[in-house]
Amino acid sequence: MDKALDACPSLSFLNRYGDRVQVDIEGVADQVPAGDATVSFRMHFTTDAGRFKTDHDSLITTVRSGEAIITVVSDSIFASQLSAAKKRSFLPKLDQNLLKRQADALREAQHS
Incomplete structure (x- = not known):
């Protein structure tokens, strides 16, 4: 999964008005260890x-x-x-406990 992020730093899509929107993609350095493999990106x-x-x-x-x-x-x-500093304060943050609970539930569901 990480290799795909390295190979594709951007993408585009058509919005509901038919305009092309350019999306920047950035890998997240602080990965949360969960499951067999985890990847996070913005x-x-x-x-x-x-x-x-x-x-x-x-x-x-x-x-x-x-x-x-x-x-x-x-x-x-x-x-x-908004200023760059204010924008950074609004960036989504990963709830590590939520992710670990979901990964544990997924693992348990596969083995039940």
């Missing part, structure tokens, strides 16, 4: 709805345990006019 993009720009940040964590995978997504959307 996605950032900006949308422009008329005169109002918003920044979108998502933290995506995928955990593989045996043959099954869980994905936890945390999103933040905020006004682009």
Whole structure:
């Protein structure tokens, strides 16, 4: 999973208005050990709805345990006019306890 992040630092998609949105992707250095393999990455993009720009940040964590995978997504959307410091304070953070509980439940479900 980490190799895919290294090979693809960005992507794009069409929004509901048909406009192409460019998304930057960045791997997360502080991985949470859970399951057999874990990868976390952030996605950032900006949308422009008329005169109002918003920044979108998502933290995506995928955990593989045996043959099954869980994905936890945390999103933040905020006004682009905010300072860089204020934007950083709104970045999604991974709840390590939640992820570990979910990975344990996934592992247990496969063995029951």
